[in-house]
Amino acid sequence: MSERWARTLLSTYRLAGAVAYPLVGGYVAWRSTRGKEEAGRRRERYGFTAIARPRGPIVWMHAASVGETNAVVPLIERIVGYGIGVVMTTGTVTSARVVKERLGDRVIHQYVPLDLKPAVSRFLSHWSPDLAIIAESEIWPMTILELGARRVPQVLVNGRLSDRSFAAWKKRNHLAEALLENLAHVVAQSETDGERFTALGARPVTVSGNLKVDTDPPLVDQACLARIGGEIGARPSWAAVSTHEGEEAVAADVHALLKSRHPDILTIIVPRHPERGDALLARFAEKGLKVARRSRDEPVTPDTDILLGDTIGEMGLYLRLTEIAFVGRSLLAEGGQNPLEPAMLDTAVLSGKNVQNFRDAYQQLIERGGARLVHDRDMLAGAVNFLLNNEGKRREMIVAGRAAVEDMRGALATTLRALEPYIQPLIVKARLEDASARRR
Known part of the structure; x- marks a missing residue:
């Protein structure tokens, strides 16, 4: 696949998503009847929310399901501890429950918007994140492109590419490069994962180890x-x-x-x-x-x-x-x-x-x-x-x-070092805005 065709394909994906947007309501409703969506929060999948954006810098953290959510909890706790707000998105009802149980009201939880331009644009316009952190292997073309167009730094943490995923992307290497060039940093789980992301065009790539090792064992009643x-x-x-x-x-x-x-x-x-x-x-x-x-x-x-x-x-x-x-x-x-x-x-x-x-x-x-x-x-x-x-x-x-x-163990410390150039300015911004608010 040539670079030109890759760009054309992404443009087609963008247009197809806009056309499909009015038609996906039935699908989301069907998922709701099967317990895969919270009926009262279905509009979040279209980027709507009833929650106001809080003052100060915001990090958008995304983890698809329970395993990924548990893995990034210690990372989120560190970011919140710096005085930075976090909007946490997940894709499943069970992972939403984990966010509530482990993070409570320290973060704002939303269901991740559908990877369609109207939904993603609405979500980004409302929350206006200063940084987006994505866990593991969630590569959503429209989301990545929209964040790139808005110049929002994107970092993939605990990055992983299975044999099957790598083989599929390798066949479409120009498409992979057109997407991954939007990432400011990839923090990969292993040397193999790091080499794969590099081969697909990601720069720079750091190998951290698996964040899941740095989590506490699951709780029990x-x-x-x-x-x-x-x-x-x-x-x-x-x-x-x-x-x-x-x-x-x-x-x-x-x-x-x-x-x-x-x-x-x-x-x-x-x-x-x-x-x-x-x-x-x-x-x-x-x-x-x-x-x-x-x-x-x-x-x-x-x-x-x-x-x-x-x-x-x-x-x-x-x-x-x-x-x-x-x-x-x-x-x-x-x-x-x-x-x-x-x-x-x-x-x-x-x-x-x-x-x-x-x-x-x-x-x-x-x-x-x-x-x-x-x-x-x-x-x-x-x-x-x-x-x-x-x-x-x-x-x-x-x-x-x-x-x-x-x-x-040690993946959390390595990940935090990789994130420092993106987090440190937000810490300064949060402190300045907090000081300004106190003077008023």
Whole structure:
């Protein structure tokens, strides 16, 4: 693709978005009926808001979903601590809940506007941000172009490009360059990510490590943890978390294989998409397994085979109930899921071999002995059985995983250094405006 065609394509995208804008109302309404949008806040997706812009400098921080939101919370806390206002946008109802729980009224939360010119322009005209910080891999053409046209510095933090995304952008390298040239700085998760962003035309690029390592472990309701932990008692247990289609069936098969050696074993299954709970319950019932659903607050009784974690925001609970965790989207699906939370919460980490999206984190965990890869159902069953039977080896993996996480810390400090040229003028501006307001 030539540079000329890339510019033409972006112009066409801009025009197509303007034409499509009046037609997207039905789609947003449909998402609302499925619980994917807050009905009372749908207008935010078009850039409308009932909240006045506060006085002083504003940073627009965007994180798509729960994982990205949790990752940038410490960064946001630092920025707010400088006296700078933050408008935080997310794309999901669950991530909005996380913002409310973890940041409260210290930030203004809005749902991210649709990547259509009228919506983005309205949002930017109202909030008039002095700096835009985008988390991970959210590359929205219209948003990037509109920010660029308004000369608003844009910084991508915790940047990541999966194998698939990089291959797709590489085929459209002029298009990637036309977009990435609008970014003032890219702060990448790993050396590989940094090299990929550089190859696509981003300048400058800093490698920070993963911001998720510098977050605190997910919180837990201590009373709930004590109650369910008491119900489980001394039973041997393991968890399959962040599982995708087909991996729950594998976990159920592993449970059956392990039950011959551990008659009272409990398997905790936490699907990546909890709305699949009804379907999973039916499949487990076909296998003759007794299930306790967390979404219904059903107790774990001595004959419960599976605790089905079909809730959102309780990973901290599930991982604290066991010392062995298989991390999904890695055996039958591709890409993997983040292994850092399980390692932080003192579990021996197991995973399939398809972990391309978290290659760097897994490499460091495996090198330290905190994680092991398995290739199929039988190998997973064997690994869980081995760890259940060998407390010493299990503890070694747990300690090694925790040490690996500690060694990976430092991304927040590196990110703050990269942001300093953009943040420091806003700190000065905030102080001057505050002093001026006090004199009045």
